[in-house]
Amino acid sequence: MSRARGQALIAALLLVTVLAAGALLANGDLRAHAEALAHARSLEALAQARSALIGYAISYEERHPGEGYGFLPCPDSGNDGSTPIGACGARGVAAIGRLPWRTLGLPDLRDGWGECLWYAVAGSAKHNPKPLTLNWDSPGQFELLTASADRLPVAAPDGRAIAVVFAPGRALDGQVRPPGRPFGCSGSDSAPADLAQYLDESYPPGATGPVQITQAALRPGEESAANDLTAWLGTDDVFDALRQRHDHAAYVDALIDRAAAALSARLNSGGEDWLAIHAARTGSLAIGMLPAAEALGIPAGERMQIDLWRDQMRFAACPDGDTCITVSRNDPPLVEHCRAALAFGGERQRSGPARQDRVTPAQRAELTQFFEGINATNLITGEPAFAGTARFATPDRDQPATADVIRCLP
Template sequence: MRTGIAEMKPRTERNPAPRTASATPATGRSGIGGQALIAALVLLGVLAAGAMLANGDLRARAEAVAHARSLEALAQARAALIGYAISYEEGHAGEGYGFLPCPDSGNDGSTPIGACGARGLAAIGRLPWRTLGLPDLRDGWGECLWYAVAGSVKHNPKPLTLNWDSSGQFEPFTTAGDRLPVAAPDSRAVAVLFAPGPALDGQIRPPGRAFGCSGSDSAQADLAQYLDTSFPSASTGPIAVMHGAPQPGAESTANDLVAWIGIDELFDALRQRHDFADYVDGLVGLAAAALRASLDGGYADWLARHATLTGELATGMLPSAEALGLAADARGPIDLWRDQMRFAACRGGEACIAVERDDPARVEHCRAVLMMGGERLRTGSQRQQRTTPAERADPAQYFEGINALHLATGVPAFAGAARFTAPDRDRPATADVIRCLP
């Protein structure tokens, strides 16, 4: 299936994802999680046909085969989307990782030129298979796949922040109303794929064309004829999506098969890259250098504008890259990650802060520190949540031990690693990073 079609260049995307990237999510926990999701969907889609299959019902057999083909197409598209996200920087230098493409709005298999709605709004259309370097994927009934992307990760216009705590928008449910699990702190997906299946009563689909998907050149106009879920035209809030199930021997009222991606799955896959830890550490280093230069340019005045006096320290969230004086072409990635960083500085500019490293005998003395909490703790009694404004304002949701307490109370003593690392690529890198600014 890949011969010829898979090698076609995208019509509108200047820098498509590298072909090799779509294979990456098959490794590590992200691949395992993706396989488990598809396996769960197979059970949801096929078990209902089990009794009919046992009796040799030909219709049930045909539906089971079609569902299996649909799930295979969904799995292939899902892997390609994750591959696109974790290789985005290679095709779009200086823009960062984690972005997903806008949907195909014009029925040509490509992400459109320009924006897909305003910043922060979800977008829906057909799967941009050309942009993803895929063949013209079809479900088991010969229909093209559809795709929705959250405003928090879409590539145009880009969100103001994008990192391992970015929110999702899509809430998948079964037809019975049961919530389906999503690997994300807010239990919402950042992307959803749809295999629309056969037309339901009331859906009128044009005949297939010689090339490309059936339907018109407007995904928005065709939406109701292919998908069961009603999508708001412009939404920054949660959107429910329904995973349909086969109903052998009866007409179904919802038959879309869906697969989805949570933000944890994107960053679990990114962590598999051998260079990802160095990339994040490089951002911390760039931010630390810019913070030091800002303090050198007028210590007291800068802290008066950007810090809050707490105990013996002046503390705050890392300001925007523009406020740090970074050049325009270097601002993007810093701003995507700055919500993960906090600073603390001695009020008078002396080196009053003690930073303990792995060796208790090794203590650094600093006039200021830049702190990054790493990935959140996902399980256990100290599980961290960073979804609401109140949670994001709480140092304990980012830092552990004395770091959270001392940042909140202004005590000039911290402990942590000097550099961001991911020693186990299959587990979140949660260790606090403390950069000392002498």
């Protein structure tokens, strides 16, 4: 859904540019016509790059087993079209360089002026070093603005993009670009050294906070102090695309299964001492966030996938180990009796009176932003009763899967 909106925005810009080119040609303005066509070629290249980034993110686990989905490549820093070996900065910081077109399986994309594309990725989504958490609530880092400083729409929980692709356009006054090489992009083998010669702004290479990026106005034939064209993607673009995979629901459900099995084993072996460390007594229950995979005793090679999603999970346990918790099911109607329950919040509700926001630390501390009905209430009060589906499912792949999943640990 959000992927379609992003493609529609680029298509709309492309249509405006082509129509403008036709009007300019009719008026005999050949220079402006040529610029309009260059804009159109840039937008086509940007659309290709954006689509490839989404494809990379939603197939990451297939290329890197055990690491999960949603990661984006580090930029090309050496002007060879590939993501470099090793890290691109510290954990949590943004990285910027050229688009790694070889890594993405793309041809050598160029904008309408023959320049290679540039690319920035947020610290919350880059593949090396990986963030500690990556799921449908992960924040973005890039604020997209129009030339008049209005915010552009980004499909993300916080309205910020996790990746931006740049078509740098022709050199502006003060920019000196090395001549083109026989093969590959112009410029040196150092993206940081070349950055100011290609992009309009001096973007920080290791930003930890929000970064503002301005989209140039599409006015062919008119001189401008900025000419970068951009395409971007937000967290929702990636996870809405993942939801379209036929195996996505089973993948998430298997994560919940592994977490539930590990939690059950820890409750068996650790007893009240382990519970006292990882949960707080609330009402008649001990309640806490799912502990880190290491604390659950999960083998090292299997921890990453669980940790990426554990902020979506809370558990409640009967302190004395009896089966004091009831879990109600609707399909078919039944009641299970459990000594502990693992609750998985599902995707946030994005609109309406029940809208959920999980952006700020204060919002993420509110259980009502993750769970609905008696689940939110009783996780707050400690009442030993919950209700929800036993399995994660995506009944409508075009809509967020918001239903609470409740696993009963007998």
